[in-house]
Amino acid sequence: MNKLSLLPGARPLARALASQASADGAGVKIQRVAGFQSPDFSPFLMLDEIRSENADDYIAGFPPHPHRGIETLTYMLNGEFEHQDHLGNRGAVSTGGAQWMRAGRGIIHSEMPAQGEGGMHGFQLWINMAAANKMDAPTWRDIQGGDIPEVSLDDSGSLARLIAGSWQVGRETYSAPLTETAANASVADLRLGADAEVTLPLPAEHSVLVFIYRGGLVSERGPIGRGNMLLYGGGESLQLRADGEGAGLLCLHGMPLNEPVVHYGPFVMNSREQIEQTLRDYNNGTLAT
Template identity: 45%
Template structure:
């Protein structure tokens, strides 16, 4: 077995998106900060309504999948297909924009804390023009467990072994075979997990500091991991909470223009023309 180590740090940068939602972007802040098949990871977290109240009004996507995971707050998803889903604390949505989707995500609160993440996962060329899809994942659908070493985990995608059997996340059947695990460690706690050897993998620390071998990761930092078939993490000087995300690389060209991610410039131009003419979702 080969334990993965830290290959690169990507410090998240403050930015805004949607109608002015303040957030922090790690993966995706520039083209060199991608990790095939992952295009972007945003963290939004604020107690100030002005930082999130404008939300993400109706906007298009084509060519990839989005995963929104809520920790605190209440957001409403609506799209052109008639889907309507409540994003509640501990819940998630997995949306495949594929050939085209127009959707909105709007806060359903005027005060209090809004906190969560949005991950963009690329689609292979063969799936970019398939029909769009959407899944609303309720908090109770995401399995939880406490592992040896004190780790508390929630498994959105992938599989993890526990003393009482395997836990499998609710998201299956995705070509990139994603792993998406929310891990909380107490002070002195440790976490070990097998990750497919060929997968790209990174961790994102959003509370406390984490140790990876002799390296450490601070809060709001993504750590890209080396090749291997195992991840070992530990809390560093107090409790820590992080996401472990991994997926099978697609190894295809990526051409991105805002909310459109295709393989060629011509396909991007077609996406823009389709959106402008109303054919994006036809």
């Protein structure tokens, strides 16, 4: 069986989680990987993938809904979504672009497709906020595709699109356009050519996750295909090798929060009492004030 031989200091693969078919919003079909109660996931909470050529699967979108206690990062490979919120923010993110929202103490927003055909492929990542910051003021920003830097990873066309945080490629350190994420969360879109192998130094204290959205990887345990989230153990670097098709990957790393997580729908807090207060705030109209 084809397996990866790990270099000294490379992080071992701890486990792989397959995404599960689900639906959210007004019936949008998604593939979801959730890790709300997994310390290995922290500071990340959940990743949703929207991938369909059929507009009926996504056209109803995500009508107005609330959040508290998290950040969301939306990244589009193909298609367009428009954000609106109760603060008056409005903006669209299209192919290659990203959109970041800090819900903090409370935000009510909608995310609606700005297209009726052509297919859609994108992701939304939930990032947990530390207890001390969960009641911070909400904020939001768009990052257009042309503002996301692309860094070459080898001589055969493999590249990294740096969306959030800090990344070291070779001897150079790069800052992505989005640097204000919770828990120093960093996100990159890695596109590896057939059989390409790359090694990225990453902070030893960070959690590291990789979602395969195209092709597959060869790990020390054998081949792993599309739709899997890979969680890695400790080490100083991440070693990745694509299979013969190449691979498209979302690579995530961030500082674990090591705090209690209590999740109820769109709200993520640290105790049941905080969730109950959040529900009271939403029902009496004060969540987003």
